[in-house]
Amino acid sequence: MEHRSSFGFLVDLAHPMTSPLQQKIKITGPVVVTANRVGDGAVVYWRADGGWTTNLGEAAITADAGVARALASAAIADDLHAVGAYIAPVKLTREGEVRPGNLRELIRQSGPTIDLPVTFGI
Amino acid sequence: MPLVKGGNIVDDRYVRALDDAPVPDGVPVLVPAARLLADADQLVARKAPIGVIWPNNRKVAELAPWLDRLSVVALVFPTFRDGRAYSQARLLRERYGYRGELRATGEVLRDQFQFLLRAGFDAFEVKKPADAQVFKQAAARFSVFYQPSADGGVPVQRRRLQTATAERAREAV
Amino acid sequence: MTTAPVVKTVLESECKRMYLYDDFDRTLVTERVAEFRDQVARRLSGELTEDEFKPLRLMNGVYLQLHAYMLRTSIPYGTLSSEQLRMLAHVARRYDRGYGHFTTRQNIQYHWIKLEELPDAMADLASVGMHGLQTSGNCVRNLTTDQWAGVAPDELEDPRVWAELIRQHVTLHPEFSFLPRKFKIAVGASAHDRAALAIHDLALRLHRNASGETGFEVMVGGGLGRTPFLAKTIKPFLATRDVLSYVEAILRTYNEFGRRDNIYKARIKILVHELGAEAFAKEVEAEWRNFKDGALALDPAALAEIASRFTYPAYARLDDNPPALAQARRADRDFDVWMGNSVADHKIPGYAIVTLSLKPEGGTPGDATAEQMDAIADLADRYSFSEIRVGHEQNLVLPHVAQRDLPEVWRALDAIGVATPNVNLITDIISCPGLDYCSLANTRSITIAQELTRRFRNLDVARDLGRLHVNISGCINACGHHHVGHIGILGVEKNGEEFFQITLGGKADEDAKLGALVGPAVPYDQVADVVEDIAAAYVELRARPDELFVDTVKRTGIEPFRERVYATR
Numbered sequence: 001m002e003h004r005s006s007f008g009f010l011v012d013l014a015h016p017m018t019s020p021l022q023q024k025i026k027i028t029g030p031v032v033v034t035a036n037r038v039g040d041g042a043v044v045y046w047r048a049d050g051g052w053t054t055n056l057g058e059a060a061i062t063a064d065a066g067v068a069r070a071l072a073s074a075a076i077a078d079d080l081h082a083v084g085a086y087i088a089p090v091k092l093t094r095e096g097e098v099r100p101g102n103l104r105e106l107i108r109q110s111g112p113t114i115d116l117p118v119t120f121g122i
Numbered sequence: 123m124p125l126v127k128g129g130n131i132v133d134d135r136y137v138r139a140l141d142d143a144p145v146p147d148g149v150p151v152l153v154p155a156a157r158l159l160a161d162a163d164q165l166v167a168r169k170a171p172i173g174v175i176w177p178n179n180r181k182v183a184e185l186a187p188w189l190d191r192l193s194v195v196a197l198v199f200p201t202f203r204d205g206r207a208y209s210q211a212r213l214l215r216e217r218y219g220y221r222g223e224l225r226a227t228g229e230v231l232r233d234q235f236q237f238l239l240r241a242g243f244d245a246f247e248v249k250k251p252a253d254a255q256v257f258k259q260a261a262a263r264f265s266v267f268y269q270p271s272a273d274g275g276v277p278v279q280r281r282r283l284q285t286a287t288a289e290r291a292r293e294a295v
Numbered sequence: 296m297t298t299a300p301v302v303k304t305v306l307e308s309e310c311k312r313m314y315l316y317d318d319f320d321r322t323l324v325t326e327r328v329a330e331f332r333d334q335v336a337r338r339l340s341g342e343l344t345e346d347e348f349k350p351l352r353l354m355n356g357v358y359l360q361l362h363a364y365m366l367r368t369s370i371p372y373g374t375l376s377s378e379q380l381r382m383l384a385h386v387a388r389r390y391d392r393g394y395g396h397f398t399t400r401q402n403i404q405y406h407w408i409k410l411e412e413l414p415d416a417m418a419d420l421a422s423v424g425m426h427g428l429q430t431s432g433n434c435v436r437n438l439t440t441d442q443w444a445g446v447a448p449d450e451l452e453d454p455r456v457w458a459e460l461i462r463q464h465v466t467l468h469p470e471f472s473f474l475p476r477k478f479k480i481a482v483g484a485s486a487h488d489r490a491a492l493a494i495h496d497l498a499l500r501l502h503r504n505a506s507g508e509t510g511f512e513v514m515v516g517g518g519l520g521r522t523p524f525l526a527k528t529i530k531p532f533l534a535t536r537d538v539l540s541y542v543e544a545i546l547r548t549y550n551e552f553g554r555r556d557n558i559y560k561a562r563i564k565i566l567v568h569e570l571g572a573e574a575f576a577k578e579v580e581a582e583w584r585n586f587k588d589g590a591l592a593l594d595p596a597a598l599a600e601i602a603s604r605f606t607y608p609a610y611a612r613l614d615d616n617p618p619a620l621a622q623a624r625r626a627d628r629d630f631d632v633w634m635g636n637s638v639a640d641h642k643i644p645g646y647a648i649v650t651l652s653l654k655p656e657g658g659t660p661g662d663a664t665a666e667q668m669d670a671i672a673d674l675a676d677r678y679s680f681s682e683i684r685v686g687h688e689q690n691l692v693l694p695h696v697a698q699r700d701l702p703e704v705w706r707a708l709d710a711i712g713v714a715t716p717n718v719n720l721i722t723d724i725i726s727c728p729g730l731d732y733c734s735l736a737n738t739r740s741i742t743i744a745q746e747l748t749r750r751f752r753n754l755d756v757a758r759d760l761g762r763l764h765v766n767i768s769g770c771i772n773a774c775g776h777h778h779v780g781h782i783g784i785l786g787v788e789k790n791g792e793e794f795f796q797i798t799l800g801g802k803a804d805e806d807a808k809l810g811a812l813v814g815p816a817v818p819y820d821q822v823a824d825v826v827e828d829i830a831a832a833y834v835e836l837r838a839r840p841d842e843l844f845v846d847t848v849k850r851t852g853i854e855p856f857r858e859r860v861y862a863t864r
Binding site: 036038039040041042043079080083084102103104107108111112113114116117118119122 | 341345359360392393394409410658659664666730739742745
């Protein structure tokens with residue numbers, strides 16, 4: 001079962017557990033590689049010079065499938081520092097700033113779309 | 123892959139005869155299930171010990187007729203997440219009274235040692251040498267078990283009753 | 296013959312825990328923390344890969360979610376002492392972002408936990424006998440029952456004694472820690488099922504047979520998710536003495552035959568469906584006969600020992616329905632409304648069961664802040680013999696409140712923000728965390744719930760709609776139990792956008808049913824409108840004002856609702 005998201009991203013939904021490398025990635029726009037940091041679970045992005053950053057702006061971006069796969073491969077191999085690496089879409093603004101490419105990535109970057117519970121005065 | 127028995131890394135005396143070639147004489151041999159069942163009478167008549175590698179998707183009841191002549195039963199964990207061999211182990215020990223070596227093979231990792239012991243395994247082809255080194259510690263991780271088990275560990279309920287009985291005995295004095 | 300739990304009268308101050316953990320239980324939990332601390336160290340040093348570490352952390356209830364790790368802490372059969380609730384508040388404050396989420400399986404989840412700090416958090420929890428053992432992974436999960444266990448007037452006996460017996464037996468069970476898939480067990484003891492038995496892998500319903508003996512109806516193969524099934528009875532009457540051996544026979548049959556080739560076909564519901572309930576029952580019986588009279592046959596002494604460690608409050612002799620209470624209701628309309636909604640009858644005269652709504656307008660269903668938890672713990676100490684319950688509807692319960700204390704309790708609960716009189720109404724929404732937190736989700740669910748609480752904020756409107764369970768799941772894994780909601784809402788992804796399928800007529804009680812699809816999925820911004828249309832349709836179609844929504848759906852079928860919802864869509 002395949003699904004094409006609105007970002008031209010072809011994802012094999014029948015096997016969501018497969019690694020990003022096994023997904024048929026058809027890249028029609030810019031992507032980054034993202035994962036969660038091992039120590040604290042924070043969202044991180046793979047950098048062009050290797051290693052991870054929590055800042056999306058410092059992530060390695062590519063629109064080339066081969067490059068994306070190579071980046072993902074290297075990121076996945078860094079099991080010591082981050083877990084669950086996969087290829088995620090991004091958007092580039094006219095000014096060249098990078099933004100998350102879908103709602104999931106937006107939530108990962110900025111947090112839940114709700115106010116976290118807070119109690120005052122009891 | 124180191125073999126651990128009695129908490130120590132030991133040499134594996136057994137040779138695996140996995141193909142159709144004649145089984146070597148005079149050495150302990152492990153054969154696959156199909157081979158054992160096909161040539162059972164010959165194999166158990168050997169002077170040297172014979173053991174079987176039993177797959178995890180076959181009932182151990184089939185093995186029952188030969189258990190008292192097998193020195194080793196090797197059960198299989200294709201991945202450590204596949205827990206069928208735990209059931210097989212308990213049945214072999216508790217229902218069929220198997221007393222020979224019960225060996226865990228396949229993906230055998232340190233974090234399953236205590237489960238394996240309690241299920242009745244007493245030999246382990248450990249995947250990682252580092253895990254084999256720490257077998258004794260890893261196997262002693264837990265001292266409290268809720269369930270009665272194949273290795274004779276005393277379950278909590280019995281210990282509680284023993285404690286309660288002992289307390290009453292003390293109070294009675 | 297079953298021994299009824301021994302009612303021990305103890306001083307209120309001694310009633311700190313409902314199940315008295317002894318040294319054995321404490322040792323087990325402490326050893327478990329030590330083991331996990333070592334496993335975390337080996338993960339951080341790289342000695343363990345994620346592939347090796349993942350099943351280990353899952354067995355302790357540690358998930359990786361969108362933003363952080365998530366810790367699921369077990370609350371066996373939903374029962375908490377005030378001391379334990381305070382510890383949950385402490386963990387929220389010290390290791391998380393000041394709040395926790397109560398789940399549809401009577402557990403609590405923390406969404407911002409760091410792996411590095413987990414061993415310490417677990418050590419803190421262990422100090423009050425709590426843990427995340429087996430809240431995840433392919434093992435037996437939390438034993439659940441109904442949140443009124445032990446105090447409901449209609450129950451045969453306290454199901455928690457049996458839940459505890461089974462819980463111990465399946466905890467770190469050497470044979471059943473690597474099952475084909477997760478395994479959820481529920482125990483009930485009343486004709487009216489408040490524990491959602493039908494959607495469990497294994498459900499045990501205590502009842503009396505024609506000869507007056509107490510035993511279990513054994514039901515197997517319930518479960519929601521991609522292929523929902525309701526559980527089927529494989530043994531109408533199991534003697535209580537045989538419960539552990541029979542459960543073991545079921546688990547062994549599942550361990551042996553459950554599919555391991557496809558995780559979407561690995562639950563026992565698929566095995567029961569593929570074999571047929573009768574053939575499955577035969578396999579279980581054949582296995583069971585080999586050992587039913589062995590070590591697992593229940594020893595009355597052992598059962599009495601477990602039962603004796605359930606302490607019950609030293610209830611006072613109080614008048615039922617004291618006149619002062621009726622007066623208080625007349626004097627204050629809001630109190631009267633809350634009484635009518637959130638307070639239920641207790642089996643002891645003069646007492647009441649109080650439900651605390653964790654569904655305020657605009658809030659996240661099931662969330663409570665650390666401040667709220669501490670305040671509720673204090674109230675439990677003062678008014679409920681230090682005991683709190685967690686329901687699968689994601690509300691809390693104070694199970695032993697004296698009726699004469701109800702006015703004070705209400706004011707105190709209101710001050711904490713947990714007295715919205717919407718229990719069982721349309722705004723008492725059951726929802727998974729959804730895409731705001733969960734890496735499995737397709738869509739958000741909390742924001743849908745929040746919008747619905749705003750649309751139906753008028754309590755008169757909500758009361759007029761009556762008992763109406765809305766269940767929201769952000770993906771097909773159905774953690775919000777949408778299949779059995781009166782209105783079920785399921786998030787699906789369509790062209791990268793959030794869409795929602797709506798089902799009607801599901802039920803989670805003794806008359807369990809799976810809901811039926813109303814029509815094509817609707818986009819995010821139409822969901823609240825659709826629910827309003829459904830509510831309006833119900834008001835129009837109901838035979839009488841007190842015909843329940845779910846009964847109207849049953850009577851009229853889906854079609855009239857479908858027409859109205861999709862007329863303009």
